[in-house]
Amino acid sequence: xxxxxxxxxxxxxxxxxxxxxxxxxxxxxxxxxxxxxxxxxxxxxxxxxxxxxxxxxxxxxxxxxxxxxxxxxxxxxxxxxxxxxxxxxxxxxxxxxxxxxxxxxxxxxxxxxxxxxxxxxxxxxxxxxxxxxxxxxxxxxxxxxxxxxxxxxxxxxxxxxxxxxxxxxxxxxxxxxxxxxxxxxxxxxxxxxxxxxxxxxxxxxxxxxxxxxxxxxxxxxxxxxxxxxxxxxxxxxxxxxxxxxxxxxxxxxxxxxxxxxxxxxxxxxxxxxxxxxxxxxxxxxxxxxxxxxxxxxxxxxxxxxxxxxxxxxxxxxxxxxxxxxxxxxxxxxxxxxxxxxxxxxxxxxxxxxxxxxxxxxxxxxxxxxxxxxxxxxxxxxxxxxxxxxxxxxxxxxxxxxxxxxxxxxxxxxxxxxxxxxxxxxxxxxxxxxxxxxxxxxxxxxxxxxxxxxxxxxxxxxxxxxxxxxxxxxxxxxxxxxxxxxxxxxxxxxxxxxxxxxxxxxx
Ligand SMILES: C[S@@+](CC[C@H](N)C(=O)[O-])C[C@H]1O[C@@H](n2cnc3c(N)ncnc32)[C@H](O)[C@@H]1O
Numbered sequence: 001x002x003x004x005x006x007x008x009x010x011x012x013x014x015x016x017x018x019x020x021x022x023x024x025x026x027x028x029x030x031x032x033x034x035x036x037x038x039x040x041x042x043x044x045x046x047x048x049x050x051x052x053x054x055x056x057x058x059x060x061x062x063x064x065x066x067x068x069x070x071x072x073x074x075x076x077x078x079x080x081x082x083x084x085x086x087x088x089x090x091x092x093x094x095x096x097x098x099x100x101x102x103x104x105x106x107x108x109x110x111x112x113x114x115x116x117x118x119x120x121x122x123x124x125x126x127x128x129x130x131x132x133x134x135x136x137x138x139x140x141x142x143x144x145x146x147x148x149x150x151x152x153x154x155x156x157x158x159x160x161x162x163x164x165x166x167x168x169x170x171x172x173x174x175x176x177x178x179x180x181x182x183x184x185x186x187x188x189x190x191x192x193x194x195x196x197x198x199x200x201x202x203x204x205x206x207x208x209x210x211x212x213x214x215x216x217x218x219x220x221x222x223x224x225x226x227x228x229x230x231x232x233x234x235x236x237x238x239x240x241x242x243x244x245x246x247x248x249x250x251x252x253x254x255x256x257x258x259x260x261x262x263x264x265x266x267x268x269x270x271x272x273x274x275x276x277x278x279x280x281x282x283x284x285x286x287x288x289x290x291x292x293x294x295x296x297x298x299x300x301x302x303x304x305x306x307x308x309x310x311x312x313x314x315x316x317x318x319x320x321x322x323x324x325x326x327x328x329x330x331x332x333x334x335x336x337x338x339x340x341x342x343x344x345x346x347x348x349x350x351x352x353x354x355x356x357x358x359x360x361x362x363x364x365x366x367x368x369x370x371x372x373x374x375x376x377x378x379x380x381x382x383x384x385x386x387x388x389x390x391x392x393x394x395x396x397x398x399x400x401x402x403x404x405x406x407x408x409x410x411x412x413x414x415x416x417x418x419x420x421x422x423x424x425x426x427x428x429x430x431x432x433x434x435x436x437x438x439x440x441x442x443x444x445x446x447x448x449x450x451x452x453x454x455x456x457x458x459x460x461x462x463x464x465x466x467x468x469x470x471x472x473x474x475x476x477x478x479x480x481x482x483x484x485x486x487x488x489x490x491x492x493x494x495x496x497x498x499x500x501x502x503x504x505x506x
Pocket of ligand 1: 133
């Protein structure tokens with residue numbers, strides 16, 4: 001196992017950021033049993049490997065104190081600044097004030113100012129109040145050390161919130177964020193709930209909430225986040241951001257010392273990097289709020305709305321049903337898009353009508369989990385060829401009890417009777433992200449034929465598909481009539497078509 005694990009770490013370390021993060025989470029699941037292998041990798045010559053195992057230990061450290069001890073032991077000998085900063089954050093996130101002595105000692109010895117800042121922030125997260133005078137005196141300095149000290153000292157004084165202060169949702173305009181191209185799917189959910197929203201820009205809908213609309217907002221599953229739009233402006237500078245914060249403060253009746261995070265989704269990356277610290281400082285200065293990027297009560301975002309900017313916010317305490325933590329396989333669909341596919345599959349049908357839904361390549365079961373949450377009378381069947389996917393789907397769907405059944409099987413020969421399901425929803429393997437050798441016209445042809453066999457006459461199939469031509473050839477030959485796609489979702493740069501088909505009667 002050890003050498004397999006080491007190989008998996010080396011492979012993960014070479015992947016691009018998003019994929020690496022996903023693989024690190026997967027490695028962390030086995031991490032507690034692999035601490036000896038990890039100890040060897042912590043001294044690897046390749047800095048990417050060391051960064052990866054530090055991240056794995058950080059994740060493992062949430063339940064395994066030995067993992068954090070290993071990080072402490074590594075800190076002084078680790079030459080890489082990023083890895084040292086990550087070790088400091090891991091100790092800060094542990095919530096264990098017992099690490100303060102180690103962090104203070106490391107701070108005294110540390111000469112790199114960004115690592116010093118990370119150590120200070122970690123001490124701030126652990127709410128150290130007993131700061132040495134020499135560090136207290138530097139809180140007035142400009143630069144990363146002074147910034148971090150101001151936050152850490154404020155943290156120590158802020159009352160323990162034990163979670164979040166409950167901030168009310170105001171009435172007014174809300175921005176609902178979905179994947180660009182997936183707006184028609186979210187519109188279906190809004191219509192089902194009697195809500196009316198307009199598309200403002202790709203991936204963004206706007207809803208006027210005067211009262212009754214506020215409660216269902218937290219229940220919408222086909223959107224990623226919702227934000228209260230507090231102001232619109234022609235620019236996105238310090239005046240506009242501070243002005244928006246003053247309005248939020250007034251709406252909340254003077255909320256006092258709030259922990260906030262500022263994001264600028266609508267601003268190009270380089271500009272954003274330059275602007276963010278300046279704007280956050282201005283908000284701290286003017287409103288007395290605390291810039292706390294990892295544990296905040298209020299998330300402020302600057303969005304682009306056509307030629308203008310929208311200043312919008314979201315409270316961490318607003319109830320949230322979306323994006324529950326789930327185990328995921330590679331190339332998993334986002335839960336908001338999965339919910340959209342489920343809504344499309346049941347368009348025009350009463351929400352409480354009993355039916356059977358199949359995902360013939362269910363991966364970790366995201367589509368079925370969303371379908372079951374939206375339609376409580378649905379019986380769900382998941383099939384996947386990979387045993388680890390089947391195990392994940394079973395774990396993810398377990399809370400739904402007997403109405404979900406997941407089996408290992410091949411969609412080319414579905415282990416199901418003819419006309420035994422009412423709906424099938426399939427995010428068919430694209431063979432692009434997973435680079436699966438198995439994705440071929442023959443696979444699609446067999447899947448199309450099998451779906452035609454198991455879906456009952458009058459039933460519905462919804463597919464999420466990147467290669468439209470290969471898909472059309474296969475499905476038309478099997479007797480389906482794939483009309484025009486309902487929409488095309490921009491899934492992180494890859495265009496994926498959503499196609500709904502009806503099974504005809506013989
Ligand atoms: C793109 S993922 C989709 C996973 C999931 N439906 C989702 O949307 O998150 C494709 C899944 O298809 C599975 N798969 C590939 N070939 C298959 C086959 N012949 N039969 C059943 N499942 C297959 C893979 O194991 C993988 O879990």
